[in-house]
Amino acid sequence: MTTQHQPQLRVDVPTLEPSPVLLAQLAELSSAPRPARPAGLRILLAATAVAAVASVTWLTGAMPGAQSPLDPSDGTSHVPAGPSTSPGDEVIPPQRPVTSAPVPGSSAPTPEVPGAGGAPGAQPDDTGTDTDAGTDPAPGTAPDSPDQRSGRGGDPAGVHHPDRDKREKDEKSTKKDDKRHPTADPDPTGSSPPVAGGGDPQGGPPPWTPQDDDRDVRHGDGPDDDDGGRRHGHAHGQDDRRGHGPKDDRDTDHPWAGP
């Protein structure tokens, strides 16, 4: 019954003979050794490529959130702008204009404040808390002296230089950006005591910060100061912290520290 209709669908499949060319190709393709592609080599190549790309990315700082040791901004920030590289250096940067000759007796080359340290009795602080005034190797440039703040020993000409003030403020703002050690002892001789006295109720002076420097600059009790008095006035509590930081050389630059 089933064999009656099988020939209708089942066809007589002819037996085909392969051509010699096709047979040679089949034998050649089947016997050809396949190129070995070890997985380890591919993994190694991939890992090497990834490591190379990651290294280049890291070195160029292209990776977000990661700091690069080769950041060009670091290289420019460490270049000193002048001879005074440390905050406590008594040497005045040479870019500041010299307005008058230094007064003999001033140990530090402070041409702007020729008579600051030369005036007798200028070293001792009126509050008695600044003990480094007499032991400072550059007593004439001690910024803590009230004489300087009051105008004694300043610019003998008494000329106010607004452009110089602006330049000084710019320098200070740039120095703030620099990552200096704020607690570095500005006194190379080590004579400056670590504790300034009874100015700090906690018993120890706070480390020097650029903000302290700004406060010192804005103490406007000088006669020529126009805006300093409006801002802070007399703040003796902050005077106690003077003489510990790099503000020493800056206070001497005040033009109102004149006679």
Next chain:
Amino acid sequence: MTDDDDLIAAAKQGDPDAWRELYRAHAGRLLVWLETRAPVDGGVAAEDIAAESWLTAAKKIQEFRGTSSDFAGWLFGIGRHLAANARRRSGRRRTDPSEHDELTQVAGTVPGPDHAVPGQEWVRQALASLPPRERDVLACLEVVGLDVNATATALGMSAVGVRVARHRGLKRLRAQVGGPQPLPT
């Protein structure tokens, strides 16, 4: 060389005799099966797909594991994939010139000696009305005589699916012929 495994192993070694025997056993069936299926394109003949299937099988023979019967299903699967690729390729770019169609028609009127398969034209017309899935299954099982497993391998189906498609195809063919004519079960 009577053992299938030995035949496949010899073919993997590049033995021409093994390939000749495989070719004799499966080349005719592959060609008939490809011709029974839906035509691919006027520019791609079943012989081309069959030849490419053999070359691909020779390249990939190292990956094949099985007997000669399994080799038939594997070879038919290669042919099915190549035919599908040719069909998609011809569907994307219709660049056949009109002269080519004329040549095809002329060549079709004079078939070569290899195409002189008795009853193949009738079978092709009978299977043309079936769905592609049932047509392929019947072509493999009833026309060229593959077993169920080889058919399932060639068509990418399960053995149960092959049997179901075969049953439905035969039932549909019985209805088309008209009357309760007995068909192979």
